[in-house]
Amino acid sequence: MNDFPHTVAGIGVGPANLSLAALMAPLDDAQTVFFEQKPAFSWHPGLLFETAALQTSFLKDLVTAADPTSPYSFVSFLVAKKRFYRFLSANFGSVLRSEFAEYMGWVAERIDALRFGASVRDVTYGDGMFLLRHDKGAVRARHLAVGSGSRPRxxxxxxxxxxxxxxxxxxxxxxxxxxxxxxxxxxxxxxxxxxxxxxxxxxxxxxxxxxxxxxxxxxxxxxDESAFTNEWFTPGYVAAFQEVSEQRKQRLLAHQKLASDxxxxxxxxxxxxxxxxxxxxxxxxxxxxxxxxxxxxxxxxxxxxxxxxxxxxxxxxxxxxxxxxxxxATGYEWYLPDCLDPLTDRIDVDGDGRLRLDARYRVSWSGPGENRIYAQNAARHSHGVADAQLSLLAWRSAVIVNDIMGRAVYDVGGEIDPIQWTPGLSETAVPAAV
Ligand SMILES: Cc1cc2nc3c(=O)[nH]c(=O)nc-3n(C[C@H](O)[C@H](O)[C@H](O)COP(=O)(O)OP(=O)(O)OC[C@H]3O[C@@H](n4cnc5c(N)ncnc54)[C@H](O)[C@@H]3O)c2cc1C
Structure with a gap:
């Protein structure tokens, strides 16, 4: 076993944990490792049609919303690949998924912390550390980042x-x-x-x-990609959504189907x-x-x-x-990966078997607060429609990085929300008529 305790160990390297790995990479005071069962990075290869296009802006890449100076941005990729001007002249309505997959693969090649061809077999907890056993050995880590995606429904x-x-x-x-x-x-x-x-x-x-x-x-x-619908894919909406009742959340999500599907x-x-x-x-x-x-x-x-x-x-x-x-073409469903079986009786799930996550994407579990389990793309039911999409990837990773490091590594502060979702506007806040 590699006895070196890591700050965080990740299960899965899809876009979600790749984004987290990219935002953790510049930090000298953190040791990270992310395991992926596939031999190399790939993004939904079974549906990578030549003409298939991203349903999201390329600016919503792995890092830009948190750190526009990151060397792991889509624009950095275009510059490194010597296709920046050609990309602009091509004037794509949407970036092709094959190019975005290539971009993510390019990022994956540049991050030392990723281990491909290594399926995480099981995760146990003891002595203040998670122990991850994988195909090629075992590691210990203070925190866990679950980014194992969803499975075909x-x-x-x-x-x-x-x-x-x-x-x-x-x-x-x-x-x-x-x-x-x-x-x-x-x-x-x-x-x-x-x-x-x-x-x-x-x-x-x-x-x-x-x-x-x-x-x-x-x-x-x-x-539906219209301007106000896109407000459902913002940090401000995620914060507002978490405050409403369970019943309302499910009703809202049903209304929002065409914004994501x-x-x-x-x-x-x-x-x-x-x-x-x-x-x-x-x-x-x-x-x-x-x-x-x-x-x-x-x-x-x-x-x-x-x-x-x-x-x-x-x-x-x-x-x-x-x-x-x-x-x-019946979609996907979130699942808790089998490797977490040894921890399932310590993990808090709702009546439908879904994780309970707080605003910092911490999973509710019975272990000590110094050892946290974070879950990515597992909170559509509690954090809103954007959760299972690329839209808030970088922002969510930044929230998790800040929580892992216990300091504001990235600025995740909100923008001005054009829509007032909650009754925050009191009469005294309305400017008087002039
Ligand atoms: C065809 C398609 C196109 C999409 N296009 C868009 C789009 O344009 N815009 C948008 O916003 N969203 C899009 N999405 C939705 C979403 O962004 C993607 O599904 C995205 O891939 C989810 O990322 P993820 O990292 O959570 O999961 P995944 O991409 O599923 O990655 C999870 C990874 O974890 C690995 N893994 C699982 N268990 C283990 C284990 N025990 N050990 C090691 N590794 C493990 C898996 O092999 C996998 O590589 C699309 C989805 C699909 C299916």
Whole structure:
């Protein structure tokens, strides 16, 4: 075992813990180590389509919101890669996800504290330290940073014996299933479902014989990126959100779905134009069926494939769709990684098994306050819609760094909020009429 006690040890190196590692890196008085089970950094490779674009500004990178002078910013990457002016001239509406993934991989190569190909096996606690056993040894650390992400969500109607006919979207580009000439159903009306549908209808010779795109939502609805909606993705809103009751939080999150899970306008337009092309210019009006407002309620195996039963919320009818392959663009769910099993009876979770986190992203647990567990992207239910996104990555990491170090390493102070979320404005604060 490496007996050297670290200030903080991280589980997982996705964007969240990579951001934390990047903001910890300049600190001489901290020793950090972050473990990642994958052999090298990658970002959702199963959905890294050539044209897929970020749904967030590139300024919301790993570090800039906390430290615009950091050598780990997206702009530093552009300069180092000698593509700064070309990037500006290209005038991208949104940065391609492949370029943002390359940027994060570039940062990962520059931070010494990252250990790839090292899955954390288990974490125990004793003598004022966490002990992390991983594939290549063990380390001790005063604090823990859990950034292990979320896992693919499998709908209840996928029974074990039907799994072979299904591909979760997270594995779409990694799967070697040949879809050419097959009947394919894509289930899920968010960005991943849209990108997969667009990819399938654009394949030319390799196209499936038929593609059904099924969504529970009443239509294929756009991402809301308007100015006041973006206020939900600010530190000020996170602070206000934490103050409201549990019941209100869940109601607010339901209203905010399209701010994080809607489909990019460029993807919707691309799909619409391709369908126009297929219908009128290619003479293939029957190649795809767009089926919003449908809830899949059952999936059965039948000769040569599967059959999905759908409840149509628009007409009230029950429909069925045959498919050789079902693509599940059904999202992800947060989970506590298995390696934390030895600590689970000390970790405080709510009735739905979700962590209880405070404003500094400390997990509530029964251990001493000098040893803290921080969790990233685990607090959508308590801290708001921005939590599982890139938007507040750098700010949240800075909050955690400050708490770990016990001093204001980064300025995480708020800006002027244009919206008054809480009743803070008393009559005396309203300027008198002149
Ligand atoms: C296709 C796609 C596109 C997205 N695009 C955007 C976008 O444009 N804008 C936006 O704001 N958000 C976007 N998101 C949402 C969110 O930003 C990403 O999901 C992001 O990757 C979450 O980062 P993370 O670090 O929390 O988790 P992850 O990226 O899932 O990383 C967690 C890491 O932990 C590792 N790990 C897990 N357990 C262990 C263990 N025991 N030991 C070692 N390592 C472990 C995993 O291998 C993984 O690499 C997107 C999500 C998806 C799926």
């Amino acid at each position: 499998m709908p209840e109607w996928v029974r074990a014996d039907e799994k072979a006919a299904c591909i979760h979207s997270s594995r779409f580009l990694l799967s070697d299933t040949d879809l050419a000439g097959k009947r394919v159903a894509v289930v899920g009306g968010g960005q991943s479902g849209a990108e997969i549908f667009e990819h399938l209808i654009t394949k030319g010779d390799g196209m499936p014989s038929h593609i059904a795109w099924i969504s529970r939502r009443p239509n294929f609805l756009p991402l 809607g489909i990019s306008d460029s993807t919707l337009t691309g799909i619409y134009r391709r369908l126009y092309d297929l219908h009128y210019l290619q003479g293939r009006p029957d190649v795809a069926a767009l089926m919003p407002g449908r809830e899949v309620v059952d999936m059965r195996h039948e000769a040569g494939g599967a059959r999905l039963t759908l409840r149509n919320d628009f007409s009230g009818a029950v429909e069925s769709v045959p498919a050789d392959v079902v693509i599940l």
